[in-house]
Amino acid sequence: MQPGHSGQIVKPDYLELFRALGRAGVDYIVVGGVAAILEGAPITTLDLDIVCRRDDDNLGRLTELLDDLEARYRDPAGRVIRPTPDRLASNKINLLETSLGPLDVMQSVGPDWDWADLVSRSRILEVGGLDLRVLKLASVIESKELADREKDRAMLPVLRRTLEEKG
Amino acid sequence: MKNDAGPKAVSTARETGSGLGNPPAPGIEPDLDGAFADDGVDLSLIRWMLRLSPTERLQAAQDLIDAAWALRTDSEA
Numbered sequence: 001m002q003p004g005h006s007g008q009i010v011k012p013d014y015l016e017l018f019r020a021l022g023r024a025g026v027d028y029i030v031v032g033g034v035a036a037i038l039e040g041a042p043i044t045t046l047d048l049d050i051v052c053r054r055d056d057d058n059l060g061r062l063t064e065l066l067d068d069l070e071a072r073y074r075d076p077a078g079r080v081i082r083p084t085p086d087r088l089a090s091n092k093i094n095l096l097e098t099s100l101g102p103l104d105v106m107q108s109v110g111p112d113w114d115w116a117d118l119v120s121r122s123r124i125l126e127v128g129g130l131d132l133r134v135l136k137l138a139s140v141i142e143s144k145e146l147a148d149r150e151k152d153r154a155m156l157p158v159l160r161r162t163l164e165e166k167g
Numbered sequence: 168m169k170n171d172a173g174p175k176a177v178s179t180a181r182e183t184g185s186g187l188g189n190p191p192a193p194g195i196e197p198d199l200d201g202a203f204a205d206d207g208v209d210l211s212l213i214r215w216m217l218r219l220s221p222t223e224r225l226q227a228a229q230d231l232i233d234a235a236w237a238l239r240t241d242s243e244a
Contacts, residue, residue: 011236014225037228040217042209044231125221134221161208165217 009046012101015128017048020100022130024065027053029118031109031135031143033155038125039137041162043155047095047102052088053115054107059085062105069098109135110143137163 014034021028030038032049052062066083073081074095081087083105088094094105108114113121121139124131135143141159144152202211216224 012229012232014229034225034228037224038221040213040219040224042212042216044228046232127221127225132221157204157206157208158213161204161206161210162213162217165210165213 010097010099010101012046012048014048014101017098017100017103018127018130018132020065020069021050024061024068026062026065027058028062029122029133029135031106031118031140032104035135036137036140036155036159036162038127038132038134039140039162040166041137041159043158047104049104049106049109051106051108051115051118054089056085059088062088066096066098066103069100069103071096071098071103073097074102110139110146113139113143137166 028050030048031051032047033043033045034048036043037045052058063083063085071083073079073083074097075081083094083096088105089107092107096103096105108118110117118135118139119133122133122135125134126132137159141156141163144156144159202209204210216227219227
């Protein structure tokens, strides 16, 4: 299935997406729901949220990969809008559909944490033979508290209890 | 006569400890103490997830998505 055709969401394949990002040499941090899952929260999500290091080389590698994955913005009007380095750098949130499922590329999360802030709030987790940099659960919670969207508020009790159980 | 036979049969099965209606043997009842937080969050599910490796956690999430997609495909067929 081609991404975005007939408005259908392509089934996410998280591990393949991580492998593709790794092969492309993209520097990124896993944030959002998938970060919470990797940290042990029993939740579900359909999209992979990442924050990428914002230098020209890294955004160039990301753009090449997104081109390979036939990425396009999830546009309600059905227009085909492809990600470019300029768009990725200027849009605060890039909601993309790819051949490996939905991918949200964010400039930042939380109170506008920069790359260094996010690195200090993350840890390396081994997932399927890959070393992934993942936002720690406490910071995922903080970012969702600040986002204060209905879907985030619904998830917070489980995330907070998971953090308590982790000790 | 036939209407009396059914309930009698179930009752007999319970009394003898055979069949689907038999009560669990002493000592193997599920312990729900502490399984739920005050706000209703299922702590047993959280504890199960925390016993998994990050790879297994991702696989569990992927399995749910795969199952949902399979159901959707079946319903569209």
